[in-house]
Amino acid sequence: MALDIAPEKVAHVIIKAREYDAKVGAWDDSPEDGDAEEDPSAILEDYANDPTRAELAGFIERLNYDEQANLVALMWVGRGTYEKEEFDEAVDTARSERINATANYLLGIPLLADYLEEGLEKLGYSVDDVESDVL
Secondary structure, X not given: OOOOOOHXXXXXXXXXXXHHHOOOOOOOOOHHHOOOXXXXXXXXXXXXXXXXXXXXXXXXXXXXXXXXXXXXXXXXXXXXXXXXXXXXXHHHHHHHOOOOOXXXXXXXXXXXXXXXXXXXXXXXXXXXXXXXXXX
């Protein structure tokens, strides 16, 4: 059950996914919703061309095939789809069932950062140590 992606790369995805998840849905500026002064979260608009999303998607797309499969498997373990003992099976499944771009798949998952963090912990990695290496 070897992790074929550097934990620091996973930590980078976690950090960027947290930034992306902190955004809210695109703000509707219709009069009944007020403006940024009345709704400070309005500045956290979430658009399809969001630079945080683009940066994160680009990072994931630049990972090699094995790293992408490991990232997906790690998320599945963190989410509870697979147990840590089934990690190798999860990697095989991620490879064989890949249909869409990995970045699009992962960025469509709510709580991605939490699942990846949980997956790392289940596999015995200290998330705090790994993230401090990245920050």
